[in-house]
Amino acid sequence: MKRFFFALLLVILTVALLVLCWAASVGRLALPEAMPWPFATVTLPADYPARPADLPRADVVRVVDGDTVVVTVDGAEARVRLLGINAPETRDPRRPVQCFGFQSSEAAKALMAGERVWLEADPSQSNYDRYDRLLRYLWLDDGRMVNLELISLGVASEYTYDGPYRYQDTFTQAEAVARRGEVGLWSPATCKGRFDSAVVPTPSP
Structure with a gap:
């Protein structure tokens, strides 16, 4: 037997x-044998936008995934969906984890976890999405915009949610640079720009 x-x-x-x-x-x-971490950065557009004055400040409580974060504003928690970008899914119950989802989430955590940020609304867009998340651009203390950084790192793509938006041209240019450099999810060794391809293992610490 x-x-x-x-x-x-x-x-x-x-x-x-x-x-x-x-x-x-x-x-x-x-799949590649190993993924570099931190991700190699790409050249940002020369006309990097300046953070507007008098934006409301918030503290990052939790990074949900590559394009969603939980913050506290004036003592109240709010879920924020980053405007103008789309990141591979890791928590959608309707679908499996998408290619580069883990890497996108880790990059977002590296940028935002525990940070104090500034929230910028866009008058051309809705205030909330259909999941009742605030739609915002997030700015770091050093003047970088998280939305733009994630696109430039190749862990998110440009995404037009509700018609043209304030930084659409800048985001589109940043994605084009990442594509040409085959950075992150645009690499032939990872996703080739397709979220629905095989999941790339999370990098070793």
Whole structure:
């Protein structure tokens, strides 16, 4: 009986190995051996926007994923969806984790976790999305805009939610630079710009 189970296990492992080899041969598991961390930055547009004056300040409580964060504003918690970008999903119950989702979340955490930020609304956009999240640009204390940084790092793409918005041209240019440099999710070794391709393993600490 033990020999039977051993033989059965050997057959299962052999079949699994053959399936993995086949998937890799057709590009379904084209994963790099290792991912650099922190991510290599790309050249930002020369006309990097300046943070507007008199923006409300907020404290980051939790980074949900690459484009959503929980903050406290005037003592109250609020979920914020970053305007003008789209990041691979990691927490959507309707779909599996998308390619570069873990890396996008880690990059967002590296930029925002525990930070004090400034929230900028855009009069051309809705104040909330359909999930009741504030739609905002987030600025760091050093003058960088989180939305733009995530696009430039290649962990998020430009996304037009509700018609043209204030920084649309800047975000589009930043994405074009990241694409040309094959940075992050635009690399042939990762997602080739497609969120629905094979998940890239999270980088080792």
